[in-house]
Amino acid sequence: MSGGSGRTVVVLGGGVAGLTAAMELAERGFEVTVVEPSGWGGKARSASVPGTGTGGRLDLPSEHGFRFFPGFYRSLPDTMRRIPLEGSSSGVEGNLREAPQMLSARSGRIGETVADVSLATGPRTPLQILRARGMRLGAEGELNEELLYFANRMLVYMTSSAERRLGQWERTSWWDFTAADGASEEYRKVCVVGATRTVVAARAEVCSAHTVGGFLEAFGYGFLGRGEAQAADRVLNAPTSTAWIDPWVRHLDRLGVRLELGWRVERLRVRGRAVVGAVLRGPGTRRREVDADWYVCALPVDRIGALLERGLAEADPELKKTAGLRTDWMVGLQFYLTEPTPITRGHVIYQDSPWALTSISQAQFWDTDFRATYGDGTVADCLSVDISSWDTPGILYGKPARECTRAEVVAEVWAQLTDALDDGRRRTLHEGLLHSWHLDPAVRNLDGPGPATNDEALLINTTGSWELRPTAETAAVNLFMAGDFVRCPVNLATMEGANQSGRAATNALLRAAGHGGEPAVVHALYEAEELRRLKEVDAALYRQGRAHILDTPPPWSCRTGDSRFSTTG
Incomplete structure (x- = not known):
């Protein structure tokens, strides 16, 4: 060129x-x-495990980490709709499938919750969203003062002006914003740490409240049925490259784009x-x-x-x-199982896992017969797991993931999964199910020499x-x-x-x-019109150097001079 x-x-x-x-x-x-x-698609692309396909079947599929498409995504689905796919009037967006449930798994299954996040259920209430956090409540399931305070934190963020979000919350950690110091371990685990580690692979102590608050706000509006009418959680019906990236590359080639790999x-x-x-x-x-x-x-x-x-x-x-x-690490690990194991119809968040695990059982969403399509004919499912905390000691070896061998990482993850999914009477996962596994090869040197590295950090x-x-x-x-x-x-x-x-x-x-054509649409996130006036009031308060009108100290602390309540903090 x-x-x-x-x-x-x-x-x-x-x-x-x-x-x-x-x-x-x-x-x-x-x-x-x-x-x-x-490889085309970068961190979004999928791959395969070489040499695992026999008898005309494809090699077992692998991913850098499972894909999900929240309801607040608007720009990406628009691109997908414009990528042609035979038999689909909506392009490769037609390869998305709704994931209607979200499981908050707890150790020994004590206090686990399954949230219905399907589009068919219709709008939900804020109370339902709070209960879906998976926080262990009292015997009657009442909302305790900590969960109510978390509701306050979300309301403060959602009614904060753009000026305060960038001027104050951008400089405030999620840990400080949620007043984690002095709160219970349960509150910190579910509302503070769980909101960052299992989603953005970041420590709550360093991640900005601007980022985490905005992400939870966008999710919350989706669950409330606000904004565009689309499923709160969607996944692909095949490996990412098969369902999306490969058709995209072919479309670019047809458009005349020169692709040099x-x-x-x-x-x-x-x-x-x-x-x-x-x-x-x-x-x-x-x-x-x-x-x-x-x-x-x-x-x-x-x-x-x-x-x-x-x-x-x-x-x-x-x-x-x-x-x-x-950057930090959010790494994919796939377990290939000999029987279909749909733990739930969607994503699982393992609230008590030291390594901040999340997972999804993929075969239930794919349009092919997994056993007949992939591997040696004995693999019926793929449990795809994301490991988001690599610096916390595990429950099996007492070491953080960075200090484990690849085999130890796999054994530790399996132990943390079973800790959450088995209660002594029901065994969702057992060794007889496990055919093989594949840990993202972007993680290097787990078996030495030298410190472990990650070529695909986030x-x-x-x-x-x-x-x-x-x-x-x-x-x-x-x-x-x-x-x-x-x-x-x-x-x-x-x-x-x-x-x-x-x-x-x-x-x-x-x-x-100086091109006169239409610009590409960069879709804004949904904003609730009924909160507009509160944001205007907050903008005025922020310009005066005053705290947000709803920002109050946590009930477990009566400290004064807390930096969270000052625009100069």
Whole structure:
């Protein structure tokens, strides 16, 4: 590809953000090339376990972590609807299936709850949402003062102005916002730690209340039936690449997008305020340079650092701030079972697991006969588990996951699952079910030598990190940023955020190019109109340096001078 026509674009990175930008730009007549070193779809792609398929069956499927599509996702489903799929009037969105239940599993099954989150049930009440948290209540199931205080925290966030969210809650940890100090272990486990570790793989002590509060707000509106009428939780009907990424890549090819796999950007060449070329490294020692009129950098945040010293910071010195962003591990482990084991019709959150486990039984949602399609003919189900805490000692070996061997990680996860799912009378999981397992190969060195590493770490939104995150537009006249770390309405490292960033990069490029076409829609999160006036009042209070009108100390603490109740805290 050669620049000069004003229509050529190189997209660096073929994850969700990069593929989104490529699709939006190709639809508007640009000549797009996407270069990707590892695999189309990035962290969203699925893979397989080599050599496990026999008798004409496919190899057993694996994922970096299970996929789910919450009801507040709007931009990503719009993209999926526009990816053609034979026999589906809604494109690959037609491959989504509702997950109508959510199980909060507890040790020994004592106090577990199953929440009906199906669309057919209709709107729910805030009281139902609170009970669905899975917090162990009194004998009569009454809401105790801690759960009521958690309701207060959510109401405070939902009625906070945009100014307070960015000015105060962005700088306040979720731990402090929820007043975890002095609360019971049960409250901290379910309402504080559980809200971060099992969803965004971040410690409550460092994750911002702006991020966690916004995520729970979006989920809550979905469960309340507010916003678009779509299921609160959806999953795919096949492995991610089969159901979504592969059809997407074929569609891009039909649009004329040039897709180059196996090439990694090594350096940007910058002249003045413009990028004039990108040096790529391919298989072995092969190198080449590409040039274009426009560049979209859609690399993961953990790959940005190496490029900063190789042209990226020269293009825009402000991008050096991204070096302050932090990542953590959220890793997928698949258990292949010899019998169908649908623990529940949806996701399971293991509230008492030290490693912050979540899982889903996949075969029940897939449109194929698992046993006849995958493996050696004896595997009937895949229990897909996400491990979100790698620094907490486990219950079997007393070691954090980072210090375990791969086999010890697997045994420890199995032990934590059975601790929650077995009560001494019922055994949901037992050794006879286990055919084999597969732990994400992006985690390296668990068996030594040296410390364990993760090639697919996930951005976590620590307090104050919003200021470190770039916008889609940069100081370079022809360089734009995309990725789940780029500022967008979904303030969380998700596929929705990656998709929104690809759309934002498209729009910034269109403005720079003087393109007269319709911009890509970056969907805003739902806001309740009846709370608008309260937000306006709060904006005025915040400008005066006063606390939120509903913000009160927790009932277990009468401390004064708490930083949570001051805009300067």
